[in-house]
Amino acid sequence: MAKSRKKMFIMIGVALIVVLFVGAAAVKASQQKQDVGTLVKTATIEKQDIEAHILTSGEVVSMEKREVLPDVSAKIERILVKEGDQVEAGQELVKLASGDLDYQMKEAEIKLAMEKDNLQQLSKENYTEMEIALSNAEIQYRDAQTAYENNKKLYESGAVSKSELDTAKSNLDQNYNNYLLAKKNLENLKTGSEVTAQEKQVRLSELAMEKIGTELEKYIVKSPISGTVTNVDGVEGSLAAADVAIMKVVNTNSLEIVTNISEYDIHKVALGQQVKITGDAFEGKEYKGTVKYIDATAFSNETGQGKETVVKVKIEVIDKNTELKPGFSATTDILTERKKGALVIPYEAIYTKKNGEKVVFTIEKGKAKEHLVKTGIESELAVEVIANDLHEKDLVIMNPTEQLKDGDPVKENKVMKNDKN
Structure with missing residues (x-):
């Protein structure tokens, strides 16, 4: 019994020694950590131009x-x-x-020519005759007028009788009436029913030929x-x-790319955005395009990775006389956003808390300083960071974790330059 108690006391003593040793080591390590700080990798906040792009593939089709x-x-x-x-x-x-339509057209052409010739002959001959008749009637009227004036003077001097004067007056009246009739006949010819009727025949022949021509056009x-x-x-x-x-x-000079944009990215796409067009079928070539149509509805699209919800987008090819052909596949690079002189950091410098807040940590006097930030334009490798208390050339800690707290001592391990977007 005495030996057992002695053995127990020895074991308790050893345990106490171990606990004291471990505790001392922990205190020493903690003191060393406070003296040195957590080693962290950093990157520099840079001011640079940044762009956001959406890459997708589609098919070349003709717009017309x-x-x-x-x-x-x-x-x-x-x-x-x-x-x-x-x-x-x-x-x-x-x-x-066209069957017998060609024969009908030739027949109509001949008939129209005949009707036009009849109209021309009718108008020409009658008009000439009427003009001559009017001219003769006018001459006879003037002669009768002169004869009457002469007889009137002779009658007044007693050289001719009253009967001879009356005969001259009657002759004058007759020739005057003949002149008026010839003049009226010529005027009637210009709007005469015979010519008008022939003109209508010509028009009917023209309409008949036009009708046959319309049928032939088919x-x-x-x-x-x-x-x-x-x-x-x-x-x-x-x-x-x-x-x-x-x-x-197909109008091959009026082409567009039809592509599908994910429901998660479609809010970034807008009409008029610039697009770069490339493809394996025209390797080494790059063409310009612009977003011209965004569908009003989404649909489910089957892909190798499963189903996804997408929206159809059409991109007009701006360049003409390209190597693009309808049916080609093409890669489109849509420029969705662009900003000059933005504050840019790597994605790895941002930590998102459980409540959704985004923070970055800088190093100030050997300690981590937490900054609440908002993000702006996102490129492939970098992101715009928006915060009033961040500045160009500030050092931000890469890959911060939940354990890193504001005020923790840190030591820079290596300075990393941002990759260009």
Whole structure:
């Protein structure tokens, strides 16, 4: 029993010695930590231009593409173009068999020519005759007037009888009436019913020819836009059905990129934003674009990583005569934000607390100083930091943890320069 107690006392003594030793070591380590401080890596707050971008991929499509549709069902007589041809709006692409419409047009042309000739002859001959008749009537009237004036003087001198004077007066009246009639006939000719009727015949022939021409136009299929011919499906000798495409015309100088933007990024995208366009099919080339359309609704898109909610966005290609072709895939780099002279730090310098507050720590007189901050533009590697008590060239602690507190002693281990955004 005595030996057991002695052994127990020895064990308790050893334990006390160990506790005292560990405690002393801990106190010493704590004192050393306070004297030296926690080793931390730092970065310098820099003032620089910063940009935010969204990278995405999409498909090149034509902003203007039209199907070439015949207005009537008829046999394809001749296809005037081939795939790849450049055509202008209104250019003839396909000629359809028009049946007897060509004969009807020739017949109408001949009839119109005849009606016009009849009108010309009618107007010319009658007008000439009436002009001559008026001229003769006027001469006879002037002669009768002169004869009457002479007889009147002779009668007053007693050289002629009253009967002879009356005869001269009657002749004057008759020639005057003839003159008035000839004048009226010429005036009536200018608005005469015969000429008017013939003019109407000419107009009717013109309308008939226009109607046939309108029908013939339906048998000549023209390009609705300027562009490149694609998808030629029609074959000469086969039947073309009304409203079924024979071919397509694509405007390759009016292109856009159709892409999908994540629901988490779409709020950053706005109309008019600048876009850089690159792609494997045109390696080494970079084209300019601009955001021209943002869909009003989102949809679920299936990807290799699963489903995601996205919004369709269209980017207009500004450059013309590019190597882009409809159907190509392209990478788009959308510039969403830009700021000059922003205070910039690495992402790793920001610590987000459980309550959502964001803070950074600087080093002041060997101690960590906490700063409540807001973040602005975010680039790929850096972020704009907004705080009244932060300045260019201040040192910020990288990768701060929950254990780091305001006022903790720290010692800079290595100065890290920010990566350019």
